[in-house]
Amino acid sequence: MSKFRDWRGRRWVILAAVVLLGLALPAILDPYWIQLGALIFAASIGSIGLMLLFGRVGQLSFGHSFFLAVGAYSYVWIASPGNDGSGWGLGLPSLLAIPLAMGIAAIAGLIFSPIASRMKGLTLGLATLSLVFIGVWLLNTLEPLTGGYNGRNAPPLQIGAFSSLGSNISVLGVPIGSAQFLWYVTLALLAAVGAFTVTLLKGRIGRAFTAIRDAEVHAAALGVEVARYRAIAFTISSAYAGLAGVLLAIIIQRLTPGYWGLSLTLSYLAMIVIGGLRSVSGAIVGAVVVMGLPAVLQLYGYAIPGVGSEGGTGLGPAVVAQVAYGAVVVVVLMFAPDGLVGLLARLVPKRWRVSGEVPPTSVR
Amino acid sequence: MIEFTSLIVNGISVGAIYALVALGVVIIFKSTEIVNFAHPSLLVFGTLIVATAYNGLHLPFYVAAIAGVGISALLGVAIDRVLVRPFYKKRAIIAAGIMTIGLSIVIDTLTTNQIGAQILSAGNPLGSSTISILSTSIPLARLAALATAIVLLMAFYLWLQRSDFGVAMRAAADDPETASLMGVRLSRVTMISWAIASALAVVAGIFLVSYPSAGLDVSVGAVSLQAIPAAIIGGLDSTTGAVVGGLAVGLTQVLTLGYQHQLAFLGLSFSQAAPYILMLLVLLIRPAGLFGTKEVSRV
Amino acid sequence: MILKQTVGARLDVTGVTVRFSGVHVLEDVSFSAEPGTVHALIGPNGAGKSTLFNVLSGIYRPMVGSVMIDDREIIGLKPFQVARAGLGRAFQNGSMFGSLTVEENLLLGRHRLTRAGVISSGLGLPSARAEQRDARVKVRETAEFLEIDHLLARTSGDLSYGDAKRVDVARALCTEPRLLLLDEPGAGMHTREKLAMRSTISRIARELGTTILLVEHDMGLVMGISDRITVLDFGTVLITSSPDEVRNDARVIEAYLGHSTARKGIPKPRMNGKQ
Numbered sequence: 001m002s003k004f005r006d007w008r009g010r011r012w013v014i015l016a017a018v019v020l021l022g023l024a025l026p027a028i029l030d031p032y033w034i035q036l037g038a039l040i041f042a043a044s045i046g047s048i049g050l051m052l053l054f055g056r057v058g059q060l061s062f063g064h065s066f067f068l069a070v071g072a073y074s075y076v077w078i079a080s081p082g083n084d085g086s087g088w089g090l091g092l093p094s095l096l097a098i099p100l101a102m103g104i105a106a107i108a109g110l111i112f113s114p115i116a117s118r119m120k121g122l123t124l125g126l127a128t129l130s131l132v133f134i135g136v137w138l139l140n141t142l143e144p145l146t147g148g149y150n151g152r153n154a155p156p157l158q159i160g161a162f163s164s165l166g167s168n169i170s171v172l173g174v175p176i177g178s179a180q181f182l183w184y185v186t187l188a189l190l191a192a193v194g195a196f197t198v199t200l201l202k203g204r205i206g207r208a209f210t211a212i213r214d215a216e217v218h219a220a221a222l223g224v225e226v227a228r229y230r231a232i233a234f235t236i237s238s239a240y241a242g243l244a245g246v247l248l249a250i251i252i253q254r255l256t257p258g259y260w261g262l263s264l265t266l267s268y269l270a271m272i273v274i275g276g277l278r279s280v281s282g283a284i285v286g287a288v289v290v291m292g293l294p295a296v297l298q299l300y301g302y303a304i305p306g307v308g309s310e311g312g313t314g315l316g317p318a319v320v321a322q323v324a325y326g327a328v329v330v331v332v333l334m335f336a337p338d339g340l341v342g343l344l345a346r347l348v349p350k351r352w353r354v355s356g357e358v359p360p361t362s363v364r
Numbered sequence: 365m366i367e368f369t370s371l372i373v374n375g376i377s378v379g380a381i382y383a384l385v386a387l388g389v390v391i392i393f394k395s396t397e398i399v400n401f402a403h404p405s406l407l408v409f410g411t412l413i414v415a416t417a418y419n420g421l422h423l424p425f426y427v428a429a430i431a432g433v434g435i436s437a438l439l440g441v442a443i444d445r446v447l448v449r450p451f452y453k454k455r456a457i458i459a460a461g462i463m464t465i466g467l468s469i470v471i472d473t474l475t476t477n478q479i480g481a482q483i484l485s486a487g488n489p490l491g492s493s494t495i496s497i498l499s500t501s502i503p504l505a506r507l508a509a510l511a512t513a514i515v516l517l518m519a520f521y522l523w524l525q526r527s528d529f530g531v532a533m534r535a536a537a538d539d540p541e542t543a544s545l546m547g548v549r550l551s552r553v554t555m556i557s558w559a560i561a562s563a564l565a566v567v568a569g570i571f572l573v574s575y576p577s578a579g580l581d582v583s584v585g586a587v588s589l590q591a592i593p594a595a596i597i598g599g600l601d602s603t604t605g606a607v608v609g610g611l612a613v614g615l616t617q618v619l620t621l622g623y624q625h626q627l628a629f630l631g632l633s634f635s636q637a638a639p640y641i642l643m644l645l646v647l648l649i650r651p652a653g654l655f656g657t658k659e660v661s662r663v
Numbered sequence: 664m665i666l667k668q669t670v671g672a673r674l675d676v677t678g679v680t681v682r683f684s685g686v687h688v689l690e691d692v693s694f695s696a697e698p699g700t701v702h703a704l705i706g707p708n709g710a711g712k713s714t715l716f717n718v719l720s721g722i723y724r725p726m727v728g729s730v731m732i733d734d735r736e737i738i739g740l741k742p743f744q745v746a747r748a749g750l751g752r753a754f755q756n757g758s759m760f761g762s763l764t765v766e767e768n769l770l771l772g773r774h775r776l777t778r779a780g781v782i783s784s785g786l787g788l789p790s791a792r793a794e795q796r797d798a799r800v801k802v803r804e805t806a807e808f809l810e811i812d813h814l815l816a817r818t819s820g821d822l823s824y825g826d827a828k829r830v831d832v833a834r835a836l837c838t839e840p841r842l843l844l845l846d847e848p849g850a851g852m853h854t855r856e857k858l859a860m861r862s863t864i865s866r867i868a869r870e871l872g873t874t875i876l877l878v879e880h881d882m883g884l885v886m887g888i889s890d891r892i893t894v895l896d897f898g899t900v901l902i903t904s905s906p907d908e909v910r911n912d913a914r915v916i917e918a919y920l921g922h923s924t925a926r927k928g929i930p931k932p933r934m935n936g937k938q
Contacts, residue, residue, distance in 0.1 A: 060458060119651060122399060122458055126596050127647045130640035141631030200785035203795060207763065207771050214760040221720055221754075222838060223746035223775030232781060262589075266465055273462060315477060322473040329466025333459050334450055 022187050026180040032299075034179040035251065040291045041186035042247035045193050047271040047283040049240025054269075055277030056201060057233040058213035060121060063112070063128030064241050064268045066135040069260035070108045071242025072154070072249035073139070073146055074101035079155040087144045087152055094157045098246050105242020106235050113231035120216075120230075132262050139257035151256030154249040157185065164250050186247050193240060194280050200236075201280075209233060270329050276339025285340050289328065294321035370500035371622040372615070377506035379614020380513035384568035385591035386598065386606040386613075387517065388561030393600045395533045395557040397457050398448065402464040403565060404588035405471035408580075410436030410566030411573055412475050415484035415580050425487030432486075433566045440562030441555050443467065452540070452554070476582050483579040492575045509571035516564065517607055524603065533557065586636075590617070593643035599656020608654060613639040666808050671699035671874035672732045672749055672841035674719075679728030681714055687898050688714045689725065694893045694903045696842075701868045701875045703885045705909075706895035707919060712878045713755075715895070716844055719876075720752050721745035732842055747775055751840025755847050757827030761820030765811070765830050768819050769802040772837025802837060809833045809863055825856045829863070836867065843867065845877040849884045857884060864888055886910065894918070 026034050046068055053059050079097035080089025092100070109116075112131070119127055139146045146152055156165035162181045169176050176184075200206055208229050211219035220226050249255055271290045276282025294317065301307035301317035315323075336343040385407060392400045414432030417423045423431070447467065451460035490508055494501040524530035535543035536553045544550050565588075572588065573580040594613040598605025620627060620635040627634060646654060674696040681689040689711045696702035704712050717723040719730060721742040730737050737745050746752075751772075760768055777798055779791040806812040811829050814822065822830060828848060835843055848864065849857045865888050868875050879885050885892065885906070892909045894901040896918040902909060909915055 115648065119647070122461060123647065123651050125458075125461075126399075126592075127644055129592070130644040133637045133640040134644075137631060137633050137637035140633045196785040199787045200781065203784040203787075203791060204770075204774065204777050204779045204798075205781055205784045207767055208774060210763055210767075211760050211771050214762060215758055217722065217742070218754060218758055218760070219771070220742035221746055221752045222771050222834070223743050224771070225743045236781065266469065269462065269465065270469075273466075319473055319477045323470050326466045326469030326473065329469070330447060330463050333463045333466065334447070337456070337459060 022191075023184075026183045027174055031177070031179045032295075034183050036292065036295045038179070038182040038186045038251050039248070040287050041183075041190040042244050042251060043268075043271070043291050044190050044244075044284045044287040045186075045247065046241050046244030047268055047275070047287045048193060048197055048280055049237040049244070050268050051272045051277060051280070051283040052197060052201070052209075052240070053233050053237035055272060055279075055282075056206065056209045056213060057230060058120065059116065059230060059233060060125035061116075061128045061234075061237070062125050062262075062265050062269070063131035064237075065260050065262070065265035066128075066131040067105050067109060067238040067241035068245035068248065068264065068268075069135050069139060070238075071101050071105040071245030072255060072260070073245075074104040074242070075246040075249055076152060076154050076255065077145055081155075087147055094155055094250075095159050098157075098243070101246045102239050102243045105245065106239035108242075109235040109238020110231070112238075113234040116234040117227040117230035132260075132265050136257050136261050139260060146255070146257065149257065151254055153254055154252075156253075157182075157250045159185070165253070182251055186251075189243065189247065190284075193243070194284070197280050205229070205232070267325075270325055272339075273329050274325075274332050274339060276341035278338070279341055282339045282341035289340070290325055293325055294318060297321045297324075367622065370502075371618050373497065373500055373502055374506070374622075375615035375618035376611060377502070377510045377614075378618055379611035380510045381568050381571050381610070382591055382594045382613050383607045383610025384513050384516060384564050384571075385588055386594035386610045387520065387603060388564045388568075389591055389595040390598070390600060390603055390606045391520075391533075391557050391561045391564075393595070394603075395536050395554050396448070396452065396460075398451070398460045398464070399592075399600065400464050400561070401461060401592070402443070402468040402471060403561065404585055404591060405468040405475070406436055406440065406562050407565040407569040407572075407588045407591075408475045408585045409439065409471055410562065411486055411569030411580050411584065412478060412484070414566065414570055415486040415573075418487040419484060425489050428487055429566075429570055432570070433563045436562040436566045437559040440558035444555050444558040445551075448554075448558075449551075452550075455540075472585055476585065479580065479582050483581045484573075485579045486570050486573050488574045490575070503576050505571065505574045506576070509574075512567065512571070516567070517603070520560075521603055529553070529556070590639050593639045596653055597639075597643050597646045599650075599653030601657055602653065602655035605653055605655035612642065616642050666804055666871055667839065668870075668872050669839060669841050671868075671872045673698045674702075674842055674874060674876065675729070675731040676715075676719075677729045677731075679715070679718060679725045679730065681711075681718060681723060681725045681898075689718070689898045692728070692895070692898070692900055694900055696874055696876055696891065698874055699868060699872045700890040701864060701877065701888050703889040703892045704876060704878045704895060705880075705882075705885055705892060706901075709897075710895040711898040712895055713846070714898075716752070716846055716878065719745075719844060720750060743775075746838060749841035750844065751835035751838045751842070752844040753828070753831040753835040753846060753848065755850065757822075757824065757829075757831040759819035759822065759827055759830065761818075763819055764815070765806075765817050765819050765822070766799070766802060766815040768830060768834050769806060769815075769837050770798055772805075772834040773798040773801060775838055805833050805837050808866075809836070810859075825852050828852070829860070832860075832863065836871075836873075840873060842874045842876065845875060845879075847879055848877060849879055849881045857881065860884070861888055 025037070046064065050061065050064050053061055075097050077088055078090045078092050078100050079094040080086060081091045082089030115127065116124055140149055156163050161167070161169055162176065164178050164182050167178050167181060201209070208219065208224045211222070211224055212226050212229055216226055267290050271286030272283055273286070274289050275284065275286025297307060297317035297320055301320060307315060307317055307320045332339060385403065389400055389403050392398060410432045413435050414428045417428035417431050418425060447463065448460055451463065488505065490505045493504045495504060495507070532543070532553050536550050540550055569584070569588070573584060590613050594609035595606055596609070597612050598607070598609025616638045617635050620638045624632060624635065676695070677693045679689055679692045680687070692715060704715065706712055714723065718725050721737065721740050721744065725738065728738065732748050732750060735748055737748055740748065760771065777794050779794055783791040803812060803815070806815055809829060809832065811826070811833055814826060814830065819827070819830060832845065832848060845864065848860050852860060861884055864875060864877065867873050889906055891903060892906055893903040894909060894915050901914050901918060902912050904912070
């Protein structure tokens with residue numbers, strides 16, 4: 001019993017440390033890393049959505065970038081003034097645009113979910129692959145909304161005096177610029193999404209998800225509405241993707257159709273495979289690796305033989321990062337099918353584990 | 365009318381090339397139940413070898429072509445032996461499919477980086493000559509592509525029918541344990557499948573980049589990716605389906621491109637999305653594809 | 664610890680016919696199970712018992728025929744709707760959701776009796792928490808009733824075959840069924856485990872009032888606990904009667920003996936009614 005209490009105690013210590021670190025880091029870090037952090041937090045929200053769908057319900061989707069795009073462009077549409085010649089806009093406050101855009105992405109997922117809940121596994125993956133190409137085509141075509149081939153600017157996020165663009169305010173003597181502001185906003189939303197997902201997966205709905213993934217027929221025999229829960233999972237996943245898309249739009253500021261294509265979808269798949277398919281922590285670790293690797297190589301690649309610098313000799317950091325993450329996907333699937341988090345869980349003593357939710361099973 | 369006829373002929377000749385690529389996807393699926401997402405990447409890789417041997421090393425076209433086909437076949441075998449084999453044992457079909465995505469990211473990045481801004485010729489023995497059929501002028505290279513595709517598809521079909529290999533292949537995918545008890549050497553079946561599939565991809569690649577195409581550039585990867593919808597439209601476990609799917613994708617693409625002015629309300633990039641829209645429609649009606657017998661899922 | 668009593672359902676199977684690619688698997692099968700009784704379904708391998716179970720639980724749809732649970736027609740309902748109509752089912756191999764614990768498996772049994780939606784569950788609202796707590800209490804009671812409470816914390820994928828089968832029965836019982844289908848509850852068990860299973864089944868029927876329909880090969884188990892027995896052979900009903908009459912029925916003996924000499928691999932029936 002005391003062991004149990006120790007473990008709980010440690011868990012709070014770890015949580016407190018993470019929170020403190022999350023609050024304090026922007027004061028220390030270079031803006032480059034702060035912005036990267038915000039990108040990672042935003043991407044993590046998206047990868048948690050894909051983890052829930054594929055890792056927990058067993059529904060493979062290649063359509064994630066489509067729903068990211070729906071969120072991003074919905075935000076642009078709702079928050080743009082609409083009278084500045086940049087295209088359609090409703091001129092609503094940017095803070096209000098975030099939940100609305102997330103809702104539109106959820107509705108898009110709900111519309112597709114009758115198809116999604118009829119299919120499973122690879123069939124669904126392949127069907128959703130078409131969403132990516134349909135999405136890119138729509139982005140190129142719907143010029144008043146998306147700016148067409150040349151793209152469109154995303155309006156900055158404004159909360160009170162803070163803004164994601166050109167803001168520089170001090171709070172208690174600590175400067176909170178745009179980068180710091182974005183860091184806190186994305187981190188807070190990631191914390192909310194993460195906590196919501198962990199609670200959801202531990203409860204009634206999460207058990208139904210697992211039952212459907214493990215043995216669909218038996219789940220139905222217990223009264224679980226398989227098709228309905230598949231649709232629910234697809235909708236939640238789309239909503240998370242939509243939120244991630246909104247945040248990415250705010251961070252990268254300029255949206256062009258090419259960004260939301262196949263490679264974006266594959267990078268999200270890579271995140272959950274690398275980090276671990278079945279847990280929120282895995283989805284976050286995967287986002288750190290996939291988003292962080294190029295950035296680290298960009299800065300320190302010159303020190304690694306053969307990498308060189310951009311435009312110089314060697315392959316260049318962008319190429320090396322891309323090759324590395326493809327290779328990591330291959331290696332992880334071959335040797336650690338439950339991802340880096342699963343690998344870690346096998347190394348760390350049981351009582352130290354935070355969630356205990358990492359079963360030693362892999363994708364089939 | 366003339367325009368329509370010419371588009372149809374063009375669509376069929378492009379579709380025949382897609383059919384060859386799709387056939388490779390089908391061959392690997394039939395013997396392993398794995399969807400090889402790296403197949404288009406292998407096409408680009410092999411074609412790049414041919415182009416490099418032809419331009420860089422100044423080898424005669426046929427030598428370069430044989431080298432490209434051979435090296436790709438060997439790479440296919442290596443992928444089968446080293447990367448995919450661990451997944452067969454666990455019957456981890458979906459994981460293996462995702463693994464090939466990782467592999468395609470690696471290969472694509474390297475080949476794209478190598479090609480850069482160049483447009484490489486992979487040799488063009490038929491030159492830019494055209495002949496006139498039904499009052500449409502058709503590049504000879506396209507006709508050769510069509511003829512080669514027909515010959516290869518027929519040969520493969522006959523071989524599957526006449527030899528034991530066809531049976532062994534089906535047995536290997538359906539029930540590996542029983543098949544191996546019955547004396548089918550699974551590793552040989554999958555190895556040969558990967559070799560043939562990779563070789564076919566390079567043959568298709570050579571035609572894909574020859575006249576009237578300008579040559580091998582970074583866009584060929586995206587073009588060859590159309591083989592995936594082609595294979596799925598036809599049915600992943602059907603060789604007939606690969607041909608039909610290839611033709612369907614070729615025709616869809618050429619027709620939507622040819623009539624893009626009439627279809628202007630759909631936007632100029634519609635021809636790129638059209639094959640995928642077709643795939644989605646087919647999957648909705650027949651989840652196993654037009655000629656497929658089983659659904660592509662094993663969860 | 665007394666579980667909630669249920670009013671056992673009456674089951675009426677009338678004229679059920681199933682054909683797979685032209686072959687009759689079930690032909691005009693009719694029988695009834697009275698509320699609160701233990702009703703056994705026996706017959707040689709291939710007689711159509713599993714097919715009938717799949718019809719009852721909504722997995723197969725028969726060409727013709729009717730299945731009524733009390734006054735409700737269940738043909739045409741989806742499996743989850745059949746479960747909601749009060750039918751619980753334990754599977755042949757004691758199939759577990761292997762990555763979940765035993766407790767979570769049993770909580771899945773409570774799924775249809777709980778309500779929490781995505782928002783209340785994800786936010787951990789008091790209503791969802793209270794519901795979860797109640798479900799845990801119910802699960803523990805069921806586990807204690809079946810004497811598997813010591814297994815609750817185990818990962819269900821690691822259970823022994825016999826334990827998995829008992830947890831499977833408990834999970835079906837957690838759905839508070841009015842009709843419980845048990846698919847070979849004694850298969851693959853030791854004699855002692857079988858005895859325990861036998862008393863468990865009797866207690867479910869006697870103490871909870873649940874109607875039980877079971878498929879079983881072990882004649883000792885069947886004869887010992889069943890109130891009525893339906894014998895299937897080649898997809899048709901030979902007889903529905905009391906254990907004594909079934910034991911002495913010439914057609915039943917013929918069916919079993921005929922099969923066991925004609926076909927191999929059929930478990931030898933022990934007709935003496937004793938373990």
